[in-house]
Amino acid sequence: MPQARSRKKRQSEYFFDYSLLFIVLFLLGFGLIMIYSTSSYEAAMENQDAAYYLKKQTFAAALGLVMMFIVAQIPYHFWERFATLGYVVSAILILLVQTSLGRESHGARRWLNLGGLSLQPAEIAKLGMILFLASLVCKMGRSIRMLKGFFTVLCVPMPICLMVWKITDNMSSAIIIFGIAVLMLFVASPDYKKFVVCGLLAVAAAALVVFFISQQEMGSGDLGFRGERILAWLDPEAYASGKGFQTLQALYAIGSGGIFGKGLGQSMQKLGFLPEAQNDMIFSIICEELGLFGAIAIILMFVLLIWRLMVIANNAPDLFGALLVVGVLGHFAIQVILNIAVVTNTIPNTGISLPFISYGGSSVMFLLIEVGMVLSVAKGIRLKEY
Amino acid sequence: MKNKTFHRKKIVTIFVGCLLIFLILAGRLVYLMVWQSDHYSEAARDLHERERSIKAARGRIIDANGVVLADNKTVCTVSVIHNQIEDKEAVIAALCSKLDLDEDYVRKRVEKYTAIERIKSNVDKEDGDAIRELKLPGVKVDEDYKRYYPYDSLASKVLGFTGGDNQGIIGLEVKYEEYLKGTEGMILTMTDARGIELDAVGENRIEPVSGGDLHISLDMNIQKYATQLAMQAMETKQAESVSILVMDPKNGEILAMANVPEFDLNHPFTLPEGTDTTGMAEKEKQDALNKMWRNGCINDTYEPGSTFKVITAAAGLEAGVVSKEDRFSCPGYIMVEDRRIRCHKVGGHGAENFVEATMNSCNPVFVTVGLRIGAERYYDYFKQFGLLDKTNIDLPGEAGTIMHKKENIGMVELATISFGQSFQITPIQLATTISSIINGGNRVTPHFGTYVTAEDGTVIREFEYPVRENVVSAETSATMRYMLEQVVENGGGKKAYIEGFRIGGKTATSQTLPRGSGRYIASFCGFAPADDPRVLAVAIIHTPQGVYYGGQIAAPVVRQLFENILPYLEEMDYN
Numbered sequence: 001m002p003q004a005r006s007r008k009k010r011q012s013e014y015f016f017d018y019s020l021l022f023i024v025l026f027l028l029g030f031g032l033i034m035i036y037s038t039s040s041y042e043a044a045m046e047n048q049d050a051a052y053y054l055k056k057q058t059f060a061a062a063l064g065l066v067m068m069f070i071v072a073q074i075p076y077h078f079w080e081r082f083a084t085l086g087y088v089v090s091a092i093l094i095l096l097v098q099t100s101l102g103r104e105s106h107g108a109r110r111w112l113n114l115g116g117l118s119l120q121p122a123e124i125a126k127l128g129m130i131l132f133l134a135s136l137v138c139k140m141g142r143s144i145r146m147l148k149g150f151f152t153v154l155c156v157p158m159p160i161c162l163m164v165w166k167i168t169d170n171m172s173s174a175i176i177i178f179g180i181a182v183l184m185l186f187v188a189s190p191d192y193k194k195f196v197v198c199g200l201l202a203v204a205a206a207a208l209v210v211f212f213i214s215q216q217e218m219g220s221g222d223l224g225f226r227g228e229r230i231l232a233w234l235d236p237e238a239y240a241s242g243k244g245f246q247t248l249q250a251l252y253a254i255g256s257g258g259i260f261g262k263g264l265g266q267s268m269q270k271l272g273f274l275p276e277a278q279n280d281m282i283f284s285i286i287c288e289e290l291g292l293f294g295a296i297a298i299i300l301m302f303v304l305l306i307w308r309l310m311v312i313a314n315n316a317p318d319l320f321g322a323l324l325v326v327g328v329l330g331h332f333a334i335q336v337i338l339n340i341a342v343v344t345n346t347i348p349n350t351g352i353s354l355p356f357i358s359y360g361g362s363s364v365m366f367l368l369i370e371v372g373m374v375l376s377v378a379k380g381i382r383l384k385e386y
Numbered sequence: 387m388k389n390k391t392f393h394r395k396k397i398v399t400i401f402v403g404c405l406l407i408f409l410i411l412a413g414r415l416v417y418l419m420v421w422q423s424d425h426y427s428e429a430a431r432d433l434h435e436r437e438r439s440i441k442a443a444r445g446r447i448i449d450a451n452g453v454v455l456a457d458n459k460t461v462c463t464v465s466v467i468h469n470q471i472e473d474k475e476a477v478i479a480a481l482c483s484k485l486d487l488d489e490d491y492v493r494k495r496v497e498k499y500t501a502i503e504r505i506k507s508n509v510d511k512e513d514g515d516a517i518r519e520l521k522l523p524g525v526k527v528d529e530d531y532k533r534y535y536p537y538d539s540l541a542s543k544v545l546g547f548t549g550g551d552n553q554g555i556i557g558l559e560v561k562y563e564e565y566l567k568g569t570e571g572m573i574l575t576m577t578d579a580r581g582i583e584l585d586a587v588g589e590n591r592i593e594p595v596s597g598g599d600l601h602i603s604l605d606m607n608i609q610k611y612a613t614q615l616a617m618q619a620m621e622t623k624q625a626e627s628v629s630i631l632v633m634d635p636k637n638g639e640i641l642a643m644a645n646v647p648e649f650d651l652n653h654p655f656t657l658p659e660g661t662d663t664t665g666m667a668e669k670e671k672q673d674a675l676n677k678m679w680r681n682g683c684i685n686d687t688y689e690p691g692s693t694f695k696v697i698t699a700a701a702g703l704e705a706g707v708v709s710k711e712d713r714f715s716c717p718g719y720i721m722v723e724d725r726r727i728r729c730h731k732v733g734g735h736g737a738e739n740f741v742e743a744t745m746n747s748c749n750p751v752f753v754t755v756g757l758r759i760g761a762e763r764y765y766d767y768f769k770q771f772g773l774l775d776k777t778n779i780d781l782p783g784e785a786g787t788i789m790h791k792k793e794n795i796g797m798v799e800l801a802t803i804s805f806g807q808s809f810q811i812t813p814i815q816l817a818t819t820i821s822s823i824i825n826g827g828n829r830v831t832p833h834f835g836t837y838v839t840a841e842d843g844t845v846i847r848e849f850e851y852p853v854r855e856n857v858v859s860a861e862t863s864a865t866m867r868y869m870l871e872q873v874v875e876n877g878g879g880k881k882a883y884i885e886g887f888r889i890g891g892k893t894a895t896s897q898t899l900p901r902g903s904g905r906y907i908a909s910f911c912g913f914a915p916a917d918d919p920r921v922l923a924v925a926i927i928h929t930p931q932g933v934y935y936g937g938q939i940a941a942p943v944v945r946q947l948f949e950n951i952l953p954y955l956e957e958m959d960y961n
Contacts (some may be wrong), residue, residue, distance in 0.1 A: 190392045255423050272579025273579045296412055
């Protein structure tokens with residue numbers, strides 16, 4: 001009997017969330033197929049290698065998987081001591097973008113060149129913020145229930161967000177980081193009222209901005225970069241050759257997919273009509289090729305992913321682990337929602353990639369590291385209450 | 387340390403919130419991919435599809451014996467596809483040199499941001515092939531058809547020619563445009579954003595429908611011969627121009643219509659050799675071209691002169707104011723009010739009956755007949771014979787009759803009208819009116835077009851032309867045939883006489899306006915066989931040098947024509 005008990009105990013110690021792993025592997029594999037489908041024609045034209053993007057992404061994904069398994073083996077509390085360091089390092093890396101190490105692409109300076117590897121400091125900042133806030137909230141204990149604690153947690157991510165926005169000119173990443181922080185705070189704080197009020201205020205402010213810009217349309221022609229994006233969002237066909245171009249091309253792709261799609265590999269829009277379809281707009285090509293059916297299936301996969309993260313967070317052995325998972329959940333959920341919303345022109349266009357599916361080496365690696373951390377938290381779950 | 391319940395609740399709240407947002411997004415997708423699907427699919431197809439039209443082969447023009455007078459030959463259209471051009475400068479240089487075009491012109495089109503831009507059409511096949519051989523990306527050579535006239539200038543002013551888009555510009559090519567042009571086809575191909583056609587998707591083709599073949603009554607053999615005779619007359623008489631019109635008086639079918647000098651239908655924009663175009667303004671050049679293209683038989687009017695006595699005689703006979711046997715006396719002139727109108731024979735023809743007066747083409751007798759009819763009645767006959775209306779020949783630009791108003795016709799005017807002066811008609815009007823007087827009294831519509839066939843030879847359209855019966859009585863018609871035969875056998879038209887054939891006719895020598903310029907128009911209108919006319923011919927010589935009498939110079943032209951075509955027509959009838 002004791003023999004059997006100890007065996008059972010060992011088993012529970014080695015709990016591994018295979019469901020989560022399977023979902024992530026499925027999304028990764030599906031992403032690689034779609035990256036090949038969307039990029040092969042253009043890659044063959046420009047790089048004489050149809051699998052150019054597929055190879056690069058496969059390499060990054062493999063590296064990411066290795067890192068994921070390593071991180072999954074390390075108890076998550078190991079990272080707690082690096083929380084402050086992570087915050088500082090993120091800030092430094094963002095500043096480094098402006099030095100000679102920075103790399104410019106598509107008119108924005110967002111990347112760092114580190115010995116042949118290019119990475120976005122914003123990706124590190126997301127991970128760093130999750131870690132830092134989780135450890136901060138744990139240290140604060142009950143003081144988070146005070147107004148002071150509430151605003152402390154709300155203000156801590158601000159410097160990083162502003163740096164990401166202003167220095168690397170990446171508003172969407174700034175929004176994601178801030179969003180993650182708000183969600184973690186929401187979970188940590190027992191209060192609801194404050195969040196409802198803040199949420200309503202934010203929605204009202206956004207509506208006011210949109211109204212103001214659409215009214216100004218006739219007044220002055222100079223609305224700046226983001227103002228025009230909002231106008232293009234309201235009527236993409238009127239801005240077909242400018243800011244509305246990408247959105248309109250995405251809508252063409254989505255709309256022409258219909259219910260069952262044109263079939264895998266049959267997209268027309270990827271043939272140069274929708275530039276760099278393998279990046280942020282990959283979801284529109286999924287819609288075109290696999291139809292409403294495929295698009296809903298992918299959304300369901302993401303819902304499953306978030307559900308798994310929720311289950312893990314709810315069963316995490318301690319608050320630190322739960323908050324880590326909530327941060328990751330927030331990161332994934334915000335990014336998926338914003339990406340699909342942008343592609344379907346539900347919100348104004350801003351560059352956000354679709355997790356695990358869009359092309360982008362550093363992005364997929366950091367996503368997998370985050371999954372690794374979640375798996376590590378999951379390992380601490382006791383299968384049985386006792 | 388166990389997590390608090392509110393943490394779990396909040397995490398579940400987040401999940402539910404996400405779920406709701408996903409539901410909204412899914413709803414948005416359903417809206418876009420089900421309700422808006424048609425709209426975006428169509429917009430996307432417009433974006434992906436490239437249209438290229440396929441020209442339809444223009445219908446041919448075929449003569450009465452099946453000889454093709456207007457045909458098509460393969461030429462090329464060179465265009466550029468902006469997105470596919472790799473080496474812009476090379477493309478511009480190659481197109482400039484091969485197509486002999488201005489560099490600015492080519493550059494403008496090559497640099498223009500359009501899906502496909504036409505550089506030049508109607509390029510010779512050899513040049514087109516040469517450009518295709520260069521294999522320049524972005525340069526497209528499409529084959530299409532160009533009008534080709536195997537007999538160059540034959541019946542040029544009748545057939546007409548086509549412009550750059552294969553559309554008719556003058557002549558039958560314009561008149562029968564709707565039958566000849568056919569329906570353009572279309573090639574729909576899918577392309578990528580660069581404009582490169584995707585072979586895998588295949589193309590959607592709408593086949594062109596060739597234009598119908600127009601069959602005309604013109605007989606190439608007669609036309610050729612008429613043209614030769616006209617050329618000959620023009621050269622020997624150093625005339626400005628000569629027109630010969632041959633028609634079937636019974637049904638109005640035109641067998642030949644030669645207007646020399648003709649022009650080369652394959653190079654219709656080249657002015658006659660020796661024309662000095664330097665220093666010519668664009669408008670002057672266009673005027674010169676228009677003049678060259680004018681069909682004298684239809685577009686120009688003239689004073690018909692003595693040939694018009696046929697109409698006066700017919701009107702007189704119809705009105706019953708004169709008969710064949712009526713006797714007249716010509717002192718060489720006639721007084722009308724205070725005017726003294728002279729006969730062409732200074733001493734006068736003396737005593738003569740009406741038939742002899744016609745043979746002599748005696749002016750005083752015809753003035754007398756005209757006055758007997760009276761201005762009002764004469765005008766009514768003029769109208770009844772159809773002289774006030776156009777003949778409605780199936781060629782564009784027919785000129786109308788220039789005639790006095792009824793109330794302005796006094797004695798003097800009536801007298802001059804009686805022998806064919808002081809008003810103007812077209813040669814086709816004269817030929818048609820005389821036809822209706824000698825064919826038993828049926829006013830026919832002169833025409834070329836007989837029927838249209840489709841590519842496979844089936845007749846798609848047969849043309850019918852109105853005939854107005856009883857313009858003159860059969861009796862008057864018979865009398866006129868008799869009198870006009872006498873003109874050729876024993877009178878002023880005897881130079882048109884051919885042994886063994888019965889030929890009728892009437893000569894004319896008219897002065898061109900202004901009078902006294904010494905410029906004349908010699909003409910003759912003849913028909914055969916005189917008892918049952920099968921063919922009617924009008925020869926008009928403008929401004930001949932030396933002898934200018936119609937009986938002397940125009941009648942022999944018609945005789946020569948008849949000598950050749952009467953045996954030919956008999957043979958045709960026999961067959």
